[in-house]
Amino acid sequence: MNKPCCLLINPWIYDFAAHDFWAKPLGLLYIAAWLRKNNWKIYMIDCLNPHHPQMPFEPQVRSATRKHNGTGKFFRQIIPKPSFLSHVPRNYYRYGLTYRLFLKELSRIPKPDVILVTSGMTYWYPGVFAVINICKKMWPDVPVILGGIYATVCYEHAVEYSKADFVIKGPAEITLPSILEKMSYPKLECFSDSLYPAFDLLLPLDYVCILTSRGCPFHCAYCASNLLFPTFYQRSPEDVIKEILFWHQKFNIKEFAFYDDALLVNPEQHAIPLFKMLAERKMNANFHTPNGLHARFITSQIAKLMYQAGVRTVRLGLETASFKRYDQKLTREEFTQAVYYLLEAGFSPKQIGAYILIGLPEQNISEIEETITFVQKLGIIPRLAEYSPIPGTRLFKKAILNSEYDLINEPLTHNNSLLPCASKTFSFEVLNRLKRKIWHTSCI
Ligand code: SF4
Structure with missing residues (x-):
């Protein structure tokens, strides 16, 4: 057949x-x-x-x-x-x-x-x-x-x-x-996390993305992670290492991006053994964390292991340094401590970026400027991330109330470039001014 x-x-x-x-x-x-x-x-x-x-x-x-x-x-x-x-x-x-x-x-x-x-x-x-x-x-x-x-x-x-x-x-x-x-096709065998994504269909490859866990145990009001993966699940670090070695040895992949929403959660069982094993292997490979790490979990030990493992791009989810925030995942002190540990471990300031969410409902410009200044004082790079309202998230109702667009019926209005929920005073000119400020201070 x-x-x-x-x-x-x-x-x-x-x-x-x-x-x-x-x-x-x-x-x-x-x-x-x-x-x-x-x-x-x-x-x-x-x-x-x-x-x-x-x-x-x-x-x-x-x-x-x-x-x-x-x-x-x-x-x-x-x-x-x-x-x-x-x-x-x-x-x-x-x-x-x-x-x-x-x-x-x-x-x-x-x-x-x-x-x-x-x-x-x-x-x-x-x-x-x-x-x-x-x-x-x-x-x-x-x-x-x-x-x-x-x-x-x-x-x-x-x-x-x-x-x-x-x-x-x-x-x-x-x-x-x-x-x-x-459609009368034979029953599929159960999906197993021992499968590796079919990156071989995309050759030639510049990098491979690695998912060591699905979902996130936090429930930030603006985030879709829980909608996409309702239960949090982590693979065994040994399986993850096997997969990384598979891509490295068979396809000569040297750049890896961790796609997790919560890579550092449950560190004793997950991130610590994972980074330890990577560090011991001394692979000729670089690792990147584009999705934003939970700064709260970065201890001196984890920062050192990340560095020894070959992590070269660190993105931290800060969102805001204001006390008025839409999540409970972090304090300013925890963030400051994490940056200190990363720098102490050997990361250069340019390797560390902090995601700052802008254009949130009811967020004012001074709050954003304060957050940018806070990040710059720590010596690392602020990365502005324009807020996109996502249906089904807890913040969506407030987003609707704070937007002139038809967020419910037209998904094009969710485009973060529109700053669809930002206050009227937050114009494209203001955004460009903030970007210039960051660019200027990042380059000197
Ligand atoms: S911690 Fe990050 S991934 Fe988890 S719910 Fe919050 S924003 Fe989403």
Whole structure:
């Protein structure tokens, strides 16, 4: 009997700004590995592939330059803004392959039995819809299954408008088996965390993302982690090491990004043995923590182990230094102590960044300036992260009350570049002034 065939697609990003800060469709790659293990034939199209050999020859495309640590730019083309975003004084882009090359990629693939499309930020849905539309034109009778972040947190919107035949809310490993069984495909074996995501489908690779845990035991009011992974779960450090060695030895990967939301939680059982084992291996590899670490868990021992293990990019979730905060995960003193330990362990100030959330409902500019100054006084780099309201989070109700946009019905309004919930005094000019201030002090 022929193997059933599945095409997996990582769609375009449509946005004012997007950067490959160790960004890969990890969930989709896990599903690819799972289906492959269950005897499915797998094809993958990554619309964000920064190494597509024909892209540099496509007209009107900006290049996808890469840095030594694996991060870099995506290919991008300027496209017209959706009409109600026309007031934003920035270019709007489609990031990734050109339409022409995407069609060419599709035409190379035999007609699949099922198409799986993932989705990222809620306001990137136009890229998802564009991919589904093209697939439906090419193969009208092939069912399309849509999953990912947008599909989960804007489920009703996706059901109504995406034209996908099935929309998955939450982790796909829970819902996908019953969808495939409805289509009369054999029952899938249970999803196992011993599977490695199918990064081999994305060769050549600049880096690999490692997930040592799912979810987060904290419940910050603005965060979607609990919606995407309702239960917190950690893999064994030994399994994680095996996976890292697999990519390092078999594919010569030297840059790894931890994708965890809560890498340092439960440190005695998890992060400490993990970093110890990495340090003992003395691998020729660098590790990065782009998702933001919980500063509260950084002790002198953990900071030293992180450094010895080869961690080279540290991002700390600060959010704000104000006493008025939307989470309970941190105090100023804990943050200061963590930075001290990291510097003492050998990290340079430039390797440490603090995420500062801006544009939160009812946040005032002086609060942000105070936080920037607090971070700069510690000698590390402030990283501004514009708040994006996410349906289903506790802060969403307040976000609605503080926004002039229709956050409920139009996910494009969640775009953080709009600062959709910021006070009227927080203009793009103010934002640019803050960015200049950070840039100036970071460069001297
Ligand atoms: S600690 Fe971080 S990942 Fe966890 S809920 Fe808060 S913001 Fe989300």
